[in-house]
Each structure stands twice: as C-alpha cells, then as structure tokens.
Amino acid sequence: MSDTTHTGPVLAADGTPLKRSLARALRMQKIRALMLIAPLLLFVLLTFILPIADMLFRSVENKIVSDTLPKTVVALKDWDANSGETPDEAIFAALAADLQVAAQEKTHTRVGSRLNYENPGISSLFRKAGRKVKRWDLAEDGPFREQFIKIDEDWADPEVWRTIQTYSGAYTNGYFLNAADFQKGAEGAELRPENERIYGTLFLRTLIMSLAITVSCIVLGYPVAWILANLPSRTANLLMILVLLPFWTSLLVRTSAWKVMLQQQGVINDTLVWLGLVADDARLVMINNQFGTIVAMTHILLPFMILPMYSVMQTINPSYLRAAKSLGATNWTAFWRVYFPQSVPGIGAGSILVFILAIGYYITPELVGGTKGVFISNRIAFHISQSLNWGLAAALGSILLVVVLALYWAYDKIVGIDNVKLG
Amino acid sequence: MKLTKLTALAATTALCAPMAMAADMANEMTIVSWGGAYQESQLKAYVVPYQEMHPDLKVIWDESSAEATAKMRAMTEAGNVTWDLVDVVASDAMRMCDEGLAAELDHDEVLAAAPDGTPASEDFGELIVSDCFVPQIVYSTTFGYRMDKVGDTPPSSICDIFDTAKYPGKRALQKRPIDNVEWALYCDGVAKDEIYDVLSTDEGVERALAKLDSIKDQVVWWTAGAETPQLLADGEVVMGSTFNGRLFSAIAEQNQPIDMLWDMQSFDLDGWIVPADLPEDRKARVMDFLKFATDTQRLADQAKFISYGPARASSAPLVGKHAILGIDMAPHMPTDPANAGNVHVYDYEWWADNRDDLDAKFQAWLAK
Numbered sequence: 001m002s003d004t005t006h007t008g009p010v011l012a013a014d015g016t017p018l019k020r021s022l023a024r025a026l027r028m029q030k031i032r033a034l035m036l037i038a039p040l041l042l043f044v045l046l047t048f049i050l051p052i053a054d055m056l057f058r059s060v061e062n063k064i065v066s067d068t069l070p071k072t073v074v075a076l077k078d079w080d081a082n083s084g085e086t087p088d089e090a091i092f093a094a095l096a097a098d099l100q101v102a103a104q105e106k107t108h109t110r111v112g113s114r115l116n117y118e119n120p121g122i123s124s125l126f127r128k129a130g131r132k133v134k135r136w137d138l139a140e141d142g143p144f145r146e147q148f149i150k151i152d153e154d155w156a157d158p159e160v161w162r163t164i165q166t167y168s169g170a171y172t173n174g175y176f177l178n179a180a181d182f183q184k185g186a187e188g189a190e191l192r193p194e195n196e197r198i199y200g201t202l203f204l205r206t207l208i209m210s211l212a213i214t215v216s217c218i219v220l221g222y223p224v225a226w227i228l229a230n231l232p233s234r235t236a237n238l239l240m241i242l243v244l245l246p247f248w249t250s251l252l253v254r255t256s257a258w259k260v261m262l263q264q265q266g267v268i269n270d271t272l273v274w275l276g277l278v279a280d281d282a283r284l285v286m287i288n289n290q291f292g293t294i295v296a297m298t299h300i301l302l303p304f305m306i307l308p309m310y311s312v313m314q315t316i317n318p319s320y321l322r323a324a325k326s327l328g329a330t331n332w333t334a335f336w337r338v339y340f341p342q343s344v345p346g347i348g349a350g351s352i353l354v355f356i357l358a359i360g361y362y363i364t365p366e367l368v369g370g371t372k373g374v375f376i377s378n379r380i381a382f383h384i385s386q387s388l389n390w391g392l393a394a395a396l397g398s399i400l401l402v403v404v405l406a407l408y409w410a411y412d413k414i415v416g417i418d419n420v421k422l423g
Numbered sequence: 424m425k426l427t428k429l430t431a432l433a434a435t436t437a438l439c440a441p442m443a444m445a446a447d448m449a450n451e452m453t454i455v456s457w458g459g460a461y462q463e464s465q466l467k468a469y470v471v472p473y474q475e476m477h478p479d480l481k482v483i484w485d486e487s488s489a490e491a492t493a494k495m496r497a498m499t500e501a502g503n504v505t506w507d508l509v510d511v512v513a514s515d516a517m518r519m520c521d522e523g524l525a526a527e528l529d530h531d532e533v534l535a536a537a538p539d540g541t542p543a544s545e546d547f548g549e550l551i552v553s554d555c556f557v558p559q560i561v562y563s564t565t566f567g568y569r570m571d572k573v574g575d576t577p578p579s580s581i582c583d584i585f586d587t588a589k590y591p592g593k594r595a596l597q598k599r600p601i602d603n604v605e606w607a608l609y610c611d612g613v614a615k616d617e618i619y620d621v622l623s624t625d626e627g628v629e630r631a632l633a634k635l636d637s638i639k640d641q642v643v644w645w646t647a648g649a650e651t652p653q654l655l656a657d658g659e660v661v662m663g664s665t666f667n668g669r670l671f672s673a674i675a676e677q678n679q680p681i682d683m684l685w686d687m688q689s690f691d692l693d694g695w696i697v698p699a700d701l702p703e704d705r706k707a708r709v710m711d712f713l714k715f716a717t718d719t720q721r722l723a724d725q726a727k728f729i730s731y732g733p734a735r736a737s738s739a740p741l742v743g744k745h746a747i748l749g750i751d752m753a754p755h756m757p758t759d760p761a762n763a764g765n766v767h768v769y770d771y772e773w774w775a776d777n778r779d780d781l782d783a784k785f786q787a788w789l790a791k
Contacts, residue, residue, distance in 0.1 A: 105523070106521070106522060106523030107523070109521035109522050110522055116776065116779060117779055120776060120777055120779060120780035121776050121777070123775060123776050124772065124775065124776040127521060127775075195629075195784055195787055195788065196783045196784055196787050197787060198783070198786050198787040198790050201790055202790065263657060263659050264593075264659055265657050265658045265659055266657075288643055288644075366646065370643070370644060371598075371644055371789040371790060372790075379786075384493060385489070385490040385493045386490075386493075387778070387779060387782060388492060388493055388496065389779065
C-alpha cells in the first residue's frame with residue numbers, strides 16, 4: 001500500500017515513464033494503421049475531396065476581373081458609381097492599357113462573358129473594343145475616352161462601369177445571389193424580376209419530388225422485402241434475381257422503356273383505350289411531366305430501397321412474431337408493435353440512399369420530365385456544358401450539398417443515424 | 424506458310440512505317456464529332472479515303488461535339504488538350520476563337536483551292552464566320568409533320584405551327600430560346616429583318632413568349648435531335664422541329680409518313696476547328712488531313728451520305744446520288760432553291776450577347 005503514496009510517474013521496465021512508453025507504442029500502431037489506409041486516403045483526397053473543394057471554391061472565386069483588368073480596377077476604386085457620370089480619361093486610359101494586353105492573350109472575351117452574366121451586352125462591348133484596342137499606340141493615340149465611346153456608345157453608360165466596379169473584387173457572392181434568385185442592384189442585393197426567378201422553384205421541386213419518390217419506394221419496396229425475407233431461401237433467391245435484373249440493365253434503356261410505356265400512343269394508353277376505360281381522344285398524359293419523372297425514378301431507385309430493407313429484415317428473428325401472437329396479439333398488432341419497429345433501420349438506410357440519389361439525378365428527369373418534372377441538377381448540367389457559367393453551377397451545387405448535409409443532420413436528430421443499418 | 428507471310432508483312436510494315444510517315448507527322452489523330460449518321464458520313468467521305476493514303480494513321484473518334492466548348496475549356500485549363508480536330512457549330516467556333524481555345528487559320532494557305540483555282544476563302548465565301556472556323560456543311564433546323572394527321576391541306580407556312588385550331592395535336596420544339604423566339608415574333612407579325620431589333624427590348628421578349636404561350640400546353644420540348652423523328656414516328660406529335668438531316672433519314676431511309684416544312688428553316692453552319700497550341704507533329708498531321716477533308720470533291724462526297732449542303736460553292740454542282748438509296752440528293756438539301764425560298768439566318772453576334780439573359784427568361788417561363 002506504500003506505492004499509492006508514491007508521487008512520481010509510474011516507470012516502465014526500461015526506466016521511461018509508463019505513460020510515454022505507452023504513447024509511443026500506440027503511436028507506432030497508429031502510424032502503421034495509417035500507412036495501411038494511406039492509399040485509400042490519398043485516393044479519396046485526390047479524386048473526391050479536392051475536386052469538391054475546387055468546385056466549392058469556384059462559386060466565390062472572381063479573380064478574372066482583377067487579373068485581366070488590374071489597372072482599371074485600381075483606377076476605378078475612387079469613382080463614385082452613384083454619381084451617374086461616365087468615368088474620366090484616366091480610367092479609360094487604364095482600360096485601354098489593360099485591354100491591349102488582354103486582347104493579345106485573348107482573355108478579354110472571358111472577362112466580357114463573366115460580366116455579361118451580370119449585365120447582358122457587356123460581352124460584345126469587350127469583344128468589339130478588344131479588336132480595336134489591339135492596334136492602338138498607347139503613348140500616342142490618347143485621349144481614349146472619346147475613342148471608346150466611338151466604338152460603342154454603351155461605354156458612356158455608368159451602369160457598365162458600375163458592373164465592372166462591383167465585380168472587381170477577388171471574391172464575390174454574385175453567383176450565390178444568382179442561385180437564390182437575387183441580383184446585385186445599386187443598393188445591395190435585390191430580388192430578380194419575377195420573370196427571371198427560377199432556382200427557388202427548382203430547389204423546392206427537387207426536394208418535394210425526391211421525397212415523393214422516396215415515399216413511393218418505401219410503399220412499393222416494403223412488402224417485396226418482407227416477402228423476400230420470409231420465403232424459403234430457394235424461392236427468395238429467384239425473386240431476388242427479379243429485383244436485381246432491372247438493376248443491372250442500363251439506366252438509359254429503362255428510362256426509354258418508360259417512354260414507350262407511358263406516352264400518349266404508348267402501351268398503357270393503348271390498353272386503356274382498348275379496354276374502353278379511356279376515350280381515344282382523351283388519352284392520359286403520363287410523360288413529360290412530374291408524374292413521368294416520379295414513376296421512372298421510383299422504378300430505377302427501387303432496388304436501393306429493397307436491398308437494405310431485405311438485409312435488415314433477414315436478421316429479425318421470426319420467433320418474436322410467434323411469441324407476440326402466442327400472447328394474444330392479432331396479426332396486425334404483432335406486425336405493427338413487434339416486427340415493424342425492428343425493420344425501421346432498414347427503411348432509414350433505404351430512404352437515405354434513395355433520397356440522396358434522387359436529389360442529384362438528372363438523366364431521367366431530362367428525358368421524361370418535360371418542363372415541370374426537371375430537377376435542379378438539370379440546370380447544373382446545363383450551366384456546366386451549355387452556358388459555361390461554371391461559377392453559377394458551382395454555387396447551385398454548393399447549395400445542393402448544404403441542403404443534403406442539413407437534411408442528413410435533421411435525420412440524425414429525429415431518427416438517429418445509429419438506427420440506420422445496411423445489414 | 425500463312426503465318427510466315429503475315430510475319431513478313433508485319434515486319435515490312437514496321438520497317439516501312441517510319442519512312443512512309445512524313446518525318447514530322449503524328450500517327451494518331453483524335454477527331455471529335457457528333458456521332459450517329461453525321462459522323463458516319465464524315466468517316467466514309469473523308470477518313471476512310473485518307474486512311475487509304477496513309478495506312479499507318481490511327482484515328483480515334485470522340486463523340487463530344489455537343490459539349491465541345493466546355494470540354495475544350497476544361498482541357499485548356501488543365502493544360503492537356505487531347506483533341507486534334509473538333510467538329511462544332513459556327514457559334515461554338517466563334518466562342519472558342521474569341522477565347523483563344525481554337526487556332527486562327529489563314530484559309531487560303533491551309534485549305535485546298537477549288538478545281539478551277541478559286542482560292543478557298545472565296546470558295547467558302549461568307550460562310551467563314553470566324554478566323555478559326557473551316558466550314559463544312561450547311562444544315563438547317565426545320566419542321567417535319569405527319570402527312571396522315573394534317574388533313575388535306577398540309578402546313579405550308581411556319582405560322583401553321585401556332586395554329587392549333589387548323590392542326591390540332593402536339594408539337595415538338597427545342598428546349599432553348601434560339602429559333603423559337605424568332606419564329607414566334609415572325610408569326611406575330613414582325614418583319615424578318617426587324618426580329619432582332621424587337622427582341623432587344625424587354626417588350627419584344629415578352630411578346631415572343633406570349634406567342635409561344637398560346638401553344639405552350641401543346642408542346643413537347645426536346646433536347647436531342649433524334650427525339651423529334653421518334654415522336655413523329657410514334658404519332659406523339661403532329662409536327663416538330665429538328666435538324667433537316669434527321670428528318671431526311673426518317674423520311675427517305677425509314678419510310679415514315681413524314682414530310683418536310685421548309686418555310687423559315689433556320690440556317691446554321693457546322694465545321695472544323697483546330698485546338699490552339701497543338702504540338703508540331705500533331706498539328707502537321709491535322710493540317711494535312713484538314714486540307715484533304717475540305718477540298719471540293721470530299722465535301723461533295725459527304726453529301727452522298729447525309730442531306731446537308733456542302734459549304735463550298737464549287738462542291739454544289741458535284742452533289743450526286745445517295746450512296747445506298749441511289750436517290751438524287753440535291754432536292755433534299757436545305758440550300759436547294761426549292762427549299763430555300765424563305766430562310767431564317769440567325770444572328771450569331773446577337774445571341775452571343777443575349778444568350779444568358781434570354782435563357783434565364785425562357786427557362787423561367789417554361790417552369791411557370
């Protein structure tokens with residue numbers, strides 16, 4: 001018992017304090033473990049985290065204006081945008097110097113298209129001016145103010161200069177404002193005109209439709225998973241193939257098949273007309289709208305719901321149900337009070353999978369969604385490959401990412417992520 | 424015996440290859456195109472004959488022309504352009520040229536002259552819309568309609584599209600403002616040469632959208648050119664816009680009950696650009712191929728496989744019969760005088776400036 005009064009550190013056999021010796025041994029183990037997962041870590045970092053970070057960064061990055069027009073940006077610092085007057089000769093001279101360099105490197109059109117997002121028409125101003133400025137002699141040909149205005153009188157418009165000034169910082173919230181249907185006006189952020197608002201509607205629609213798809217997957221998938229889990233394994237395996245077979249078929253093939261089924265001259269309408277349930281001139285419109293998107297996506301995402309449910313249900317011991325019944329429970333009570341709560345982790349896992357997949361889908365909605373059934377991802381794809389407004393696409397993508405994370409957080413609070421089981 | 428012959432052949436080829444190849448030409452070339460029947464026509468008209476002359480050349484196809492500008496931008500930013508020759512529409516070529524993604528060319532120097540000696544720049548004429556662009560074909564966006572669903576008087580004017588009383592049923596239109604707003608204003612009584620002036624005002628845009636509103640619930644919006652022929656064949660729509668070559672293939676090759684409405688067909692150009700800053704050996708190969716592929720005979724040959732008009736004036740008289748069907752191709756060309764009575768040429772400059780703005784309005788209108 002005298003040991004307990006000993007105040008010095010406990011020593012290991014070699015005389016070093018036990019704590020340090022233990023820490024060293026643990027560190028060695030940690031490093032070894034880290035080395036083992038290093039390739040994976042590196043892979044995830046390089047192919048997943050970095051591109052996402054880069055994408056997020058693009059949504060606020062705005063170096064192009066200050067990089068391409070450095071002198072103009074400095075000269076414009078003291079100009080008062082609300083004065084309603086065209087800038088003076090010094091600023092035009094700075095612009096001429098900047099544009100000459102930019103036109104040689106062909107970056108002036110990029111600045112033009114960047115500013116064109118905010119103020120349509122600027123793109124052509126820069127393009128026209130670039131062509132002329134290339135040939136000017138900066139030392140001799142001044143003053144430049146009149147010459148710019150001669151190229152295009154819009155150079156005299158203070159609004160153009162206000163746009164350049166507003167977007168001269170290295171970072172901007174302009175893309176995010178745009179993604180939320182706002183724009184930068186003379187007095188800070190303002191709502192876009194009503195006929196240009198689109199993203200709020202699209203985000204809301206994406207969420208609601210993804211939710212509808214998740215719910216219909218639960219409703220359709222639950223009985224199937226239950227049957228799969230409770231049949232003898234030979235029959236269950238056969239049924240499982242029926243679930244997996246469409247899953248292995250190309251996404252495009254399945255989507256096109258729905259087009260053939262659902263269109264007005266399609267299989268379902270033809271059958272309904274033949275049965276006399278629907279008049280020939282009043283065929284149902286089931287595609288190129290929200291209904292078509294929900295049906296096709298439910299079909300495509302259904303296996304992602306069934307598989308986790310099935311693997312959870314398989315682990316539920318059937319004797320619990322028998323016990324409940326032997327204690328006098330009806331079939332429904334036994335199911336609802338004993339079986340269902342145990343299958344909730346499967347529903348949770350399936351729902352998260354389906355919902356998150358659905359929220360980012362764009363091929364199927366593009367093909368069968370018409371105008372009312374497209375998702376926000378369709379706009380992101382459009383801005384990446386068609387309009388080339390990558391900043392806006394990045395902002396939309398970032399918002400989508402935040403929404404998904406927020407929903408995940410809410411789900412964790414309400415249901416608890418520990419309740420999610422994939423098997 | 425056979426084996427030794429093969430080995431001998433392989434050895435000879437291997438030995439001769441470096442000699443056959445002009446000292447500084449790459450032996451591999453990536454061509455970017457649109458896939459489908461169009462790419463097939465390029466393969467048959469240019470690439471196969473060229474490869475017969477240069478058997479060592481390996482050609483890789485990439486079917487990314489629809490996203491060419493975006494991909495070129497990404498590749499240039501990453502500093503690794505893997506494409507050698509890119510087939511794009513004129514407006515994309517102009518964008519890439521302005522941004523320095525495509526190489527500027529001296530058309531008379533790099534392209535073959537016409538057989539009678541006319542320099543290339545004159546032979547292509549106004550179709551050289553950008554210093555980087557080598558025009559190849561003239562195509563158009565126009566309408567097809569179901570012959571069996573339009574009664575005894577088939578549509579003859581573009582404005583019949585907006586007449587749902589006379590021609591009930593759905594229409595297919597491309598899901599973008601370009602062409603649609605011009606047609607709408609034209610049918611709302613705006614003179615052809617004033618369309619862009621009217622569109623430049625907010626009221627003009629409202630007016631165009633209001634006209635489109637009158638048929639909005641009857642429209643199926645397409646994004647891929649193949650959709651309209653399919654929708655017409657299925658009987659899903661009565662009439663629809665698409666590229667004239669797609670309609671030709673539905674009518675002539677698949678014998679669908681479809682006919683063309685050429686009124687106010689919207690002319691557009693398609694052609695080649697060469698990425699800027701290619702390494703010397705690759706550039707030498709591309710330029711050699713480009714000179715061959717855009718000469719008078721080759722452009723006329725392409726028209727044997729697809730109903731797009733050759734961009735060279737000197738090729739037009741050489742346009743012959745379809746390579747397989749044996750039908751005369753000239754009447755199916757958008758440039759044929761019988762078809763080109765009333766054409767719409769869209770204003771590239773105007774669209775370059777107003778695309779983002781108009782698109783925002785159009786998409787918001789669609790979503791409503």
